[in-house]
Amino acid sequence: MKIENCPDFVESKLKIITGFTLVELIIYLSLVSLIAVVSISFVWNIVNARIKNEANQEVEQNLRFGLEKITQAIREADDVSAMDSIFNVSSGKLTLKYPGKDIIFDAPVKIININGQDVEIHKLRIKDGDSDPKDLTSNKIDIINFKLTNLTRGLEPKNIKINLTIKHVNPTQNLRWAAEISSETASSIRK
């Protein structure tokens, strides 16, 4: 828009000095800061949620795998050796009789190293005959209850109840890694 009775050089000078006021600037900076804080907070929450989910999935997958492996092995066994098993304690042991071999499940202590720090955990493991024991749970998992109960009646095929509680290893007690799950099931010998 042309300014009446104003020379051109004056008009151009006036355009140059037009800009934000201090108040506008303060409002602008406040909004930008607010958005940045909210965004960072959400991103942080998402990162935390992802870690939490990962921990939850880890404990759930390990629980399912461990219980499935034990119940399947009980079904296929010839017998349960009550003499060589340990029932009704939180760190139980199950010895299954197979033709020519035993299969043993237990949850002994194992020391693992996390970020240069030694951490004591219990690992669920299987020993198949003469072979070396193999871990059934990962290094991220601590077995806090592996209880076996013999619910066999009379001379009938053995029935074993299994209680399993596991948690994610969390030496720094960080809430993001706090994940724990417990479940119970039972299995009978089929023979």
Place this chain on the structure above:
Amino acid sequence: MIAAALITLTLGSYQSNFQAAQETKASHLAGEGIEAARAIKNYNWENLTNGSHGLTYANGFWEFQGSLENIGPYAREIIIESLSRQNNFCGLLPGQDVIDPDIKKVISKITWKSVSSKPRITELVSYLSNWTNPVKTRCSKCELYEISSVVEFGADTVLDWSGKDVVIKPGGHLKADSKNNPISLTITTNCSLIIEDGGKITAEGALSNGNGGVINITASEVKIVGTISANGYSLEPIGLSANGGSINIEATDLNIPVTGKMRAWGYTFSPSTNSLGGIATVKTTNFNHQGEISVDALNVQSASEKPDAGTINIECQELVNSGKINANTYGRHGRAGIIKIKTANASSNNTNITVDSWGITGVAVGGKISLSANRLNILNSSVSAIDIKNNKKPGIITLIYCGKDFTGATFNPTPIEIVSCP
């Protein structure tokens, strides 16, 4: 909008993780319920009563208690239902025809509330059967024909029961007994003949010098849980004999469980009497034998003459044997009988095959046993053909095979072994 989306995503992720964990626990509890029902069934089939049940193991074993069980936020219900079959027992279809007493449907139902308070259900279904001690398992296109009373025949009789599954129930008795003249009873069916425990088919001589008769059976499947006998009996007068008759069975499948008996004895208390053992002949494809087949001569008076035991002939494809097969004699001059078993594969365990003579005179002699199979397994068993009192005139045991396993078996006398491969 972006914030709302992010919040929804975050919370949704938490929720789905929590629900997955709940589902996992519920499926484990449901599996435990099925296994508990199986344990209850294993102890006593009758405990698997229809209806909804809770579970307890307070007494150290699984039991039903109440109609529901609460485990934390979960409720577990074991539902037992009967199943019916079609008349011929071949199809397993709910709601039809006849209830099968040997099978139950077991539903392990877990209910709980999700994070959003919605009711959630996990169910596992299994079918448990009373296979160890079935009340009644029948799959046949034949009509069921049950005999529960005594049916007597006074002359030679032919019974054509084609199209019928004949079941001789406890107390049921097909009786072709005669006082003097042996008579025959012939049963034919293209279906099955089952003699239940307590059921009988007899063609016996009466208790005074009566010879045993003849029993002929032709069927697709024969199961003898009770008794078939063609015994001869003699009490009076002196000198008249009573020989065992003959039993002939032809079937695709023959099953003689542990209580089953197939006897053609010559049986006398009279002095100076010869009562000879009879004949038992079996022709079958599959023969599962746990009971007793005997054609003994049981002359218990010391004055008896030459009570020779009878003959047993078995021809089949597959023999699984853990029963007794005997052609022994118990008279003082007795000569034991003959047992011939010819089969493609024979597997015997804890069996007793004897043709022994218990006679006390020099005439007493062991009998003959001939066992022939492509694969002949005789484990932990006794096979003997000897004269027990004198131990002077043993009989002969002949074993003909291509492959063998005689672990834990005793033979007396030492057998003649012939290796013959096809």
